[in-house]
Amino acid sequence: xxxxxxxxxxxxxxxxxxxxxxxxxxxxxxxxxxxxxxxxxxxxxxxxxxxxxxxxxxxxxxxxxxxxxxxxxxxxxxxxxxxxxxxxxxxxxxxxxxxxxxxxxxxxxxxxxxxxxxxxxxxxxxxxxxxxxxxxxxxxxxxxxxxxxxxxxxxxxxxxxxxxxxxxxxxxxxxxxxxxxxxxxxxxxxxxxxxxxxxxxxxxxxxxxxxxxxxxxxxxxxxxxxxxxxxxxxxxxxxxxxxxxxxxxxxxxxxxxxxxxxxxxxxxxxxxxxxxxxxxxxxxxxxxxxxxxxxxxxxxxxxxxxxxxxxxxxxxxxxxxxxxxxxxxxxxxxxxxxxxxxxxxxxxxxxxxxxxxxxxxxxxxxxxxxxxxxxxxxxxxxxxxxxxxxxxxxxxxxxxxxxxxxxxxxxxxxxxxxxxxxxxxxxxxxxxxxxxxxxxxxxxxxxxxxxxxxxx
Numbered sequence: 001x002x003x004x005x006x007x008x009x010x011x012x013x014x015x016x017x018x019x020x021x022x023x024x025x026x027x028x029x030x031x032x033x034x035x036x037x038x039x040x041x042x043x044x045x046x047x048x049x050x051x052x053x054x055x056x057x058x059x060x061x062x063x064x065x066x067x068x069x070x071x072x073x074x075x076x077x078x079x080x081x082x083x084x085x086x087x088x089x090x091x092x093x094x095x096x097x098x099x100x101x102x103x104x105x106x107x108x109x110x111x112x113x114x115x116x117x118x119x120x121x122x123x124x125x126x127x128x129x130x131x132x133x134x135x136x137x138x139x140x141x142x143x144x145x146x147x148x149x150x151x152x153x154x155x156x157x158x159x160x161x162x163x164x165x166x167x168x169x170x171x172x173x174x175x176x177x178x179x180x181x182x183x184x185x186x187x188x189x190x191x192x193x194x195x196x197x198x199x200x201x202x203x204x205x206x207x208x209x210x211x212x213x214x215x216x217x218x219x220x221x222x223x224x225x226x227x228x229x230x231x232x233x234x235x236x237x238x239x240x241x242x243x244x245x246x247x248x249x250x251x252x253x254x255x256x257x258x259x260x261x262x263x264x265x266x267x268x269x270x271x272x273x274x275x276x277x278x279x280x281x282x283x284x285x286x287x288x289x290x291x292x293x294x295x296x297x298x299x300x301x302x303x304x305x306x307x308x309x310x311x312x313x314x315x316x317x318x319x320x321x322x323x324x325x326x327x328x329x330x331x332x333x334x335x336x337x338x339x340x341x342x343x344x345x346x347x348x349x350x351x352x353x354x355x356x357x358x359x360x361x362x363x364x365x366x367x368x369x370x371x372x373x374x375x376x377x378x379x380x381x382x383x384x385x386x387x388x389x390x391x392x393x394x395x396x397x398x399x400x401x402x403x404x405x406x407x408x409x410x411x412x413x414x415x416x417x418x419x420x421x422x423x424x425x426x427x428x429x430x431x432x433x434x435x436x437x438x439x440x441x442x443x444x445x446x447x448x449x450x451x452x453x454x455x456x
Contacts, residue, residue: 034093070155091157135449160366193387201333226357298399339367368405
């Protein structure tokens with residue numbers, strides 16, 4: 001009797017749980033923080049580690065390719081004639097660890113705590129990268145694979161993928177595929193298999209406000225010089241109205257308006273206000289009251305203050321009027337919004353609102369449009385069936401509140417859509433202290449991906 005290759009692969013994966021976990025720990029231990037100049041060498045270390053892992057499991061033509069920023073890891077396995085070509089996507093860069101004092105363990109010394117692996121990048125997205133690598137390894141060990149594979153692992157997703165548009169444009173022939181599998185989207189909860197239907201876009205700014213030429217004694221300057229920290233707070237406070245709407249001129253002019261059917265889809269998603277309060281730890285939610293939380297996250301644009309710096313922030317006191325203040329500001333965008341247009345809207349807002357008592361500068365650091373998964377997207381049915389195999393029920397199809405710039409680039413430049421899934425959870429503390437990965441869900445995810453590939 002012939003051995004079912006799928007069952008063989010699943011048995012292999014179950015027997016390799018400890019090995020797979022140890023491999024993920026090695027990967028997480030590399031501090032590949034893409035936004036920090038001091039971690040530039042670590043980015044190459046992570047790329048080399050990943051390229052070695054692909055070679056180890058049998059992927060061919062593996063190479064580390066430079067970009068204008070951090071390198072890309074490419075590889076392929078093209079020995080399934082007549083079968084689809086699946087472009088595997090992932091990113092090996094991670095967010096900064098600040099504030100380090102709020103971590104219960106060392107961010108780059110991954111440790112198991114109950115059902116969780118703790119560490120920066122465990123969930124976003126080194127754990128998701130390795131779930132797909134381990135699934136492919138489990139199938140490969142039988143000597144064959146049901147589809148053709150190409151791999152694109154970047155090191156800039158956490159900073160908006162600024163080099164990827166050019167790099168993809170330079171390598172379109174090499175990246176030709178039928179669709180992309182992108183496991184960077186995550187699940188609504190551990191019991192709800194999820195296929196993401198859309199992603200918001202992003203535009204990221206750095207706003208600086210300048211006052212005196214140097215810090216001044218507040219007793220000698222207070223009351224006659226407009227404090228830059230106060231001025232930037234005044235500007236920021238005007239960027240929303242009392243109902244939570246963004247006040248940049250024309251901000252909503254091109255926002256896609258949901259149909260009644262789309263609003264019914266959002267209303268059917270399993271998470272309500274109680275869930276979001278529990279996940280966030282707040283007592284009351286905020287935002288546009290005419291939209292339910294799921295709509296605010298998936299189908300409405302936002303403006304958020306991501307960081308503020310000014311003046312003296314050390315222990316104790318120092319009576320200083322600061323020379324400057326800085327704010328990091330991001331806007332999540334929905335279909336039909338253009339990042340460059342929003343940039344112009346921010347410039348117009350500042351031109352109209354900023355007083356002549358200060359000077360300001362605005363830098364656009366990155367921008368990418370929103371994307372929506374098309375009906376009938378190749379690979380969707382196979383992934384849906386795979387999730388049913390593991391969770392015993394049909395997946396839900398939310399729109400994700402986050403952004404993955406490369407999804408839009410692939411649609412526009414390669415003409416391919418993405419199957420957006422993943423096995424991270426909303427309470428994994430993404431981008432925050434004590435990031436973690438729920439291991440039981442991760443192991444189920446590996447098996448789900450084995451089902452996915454074999455469904456072809």
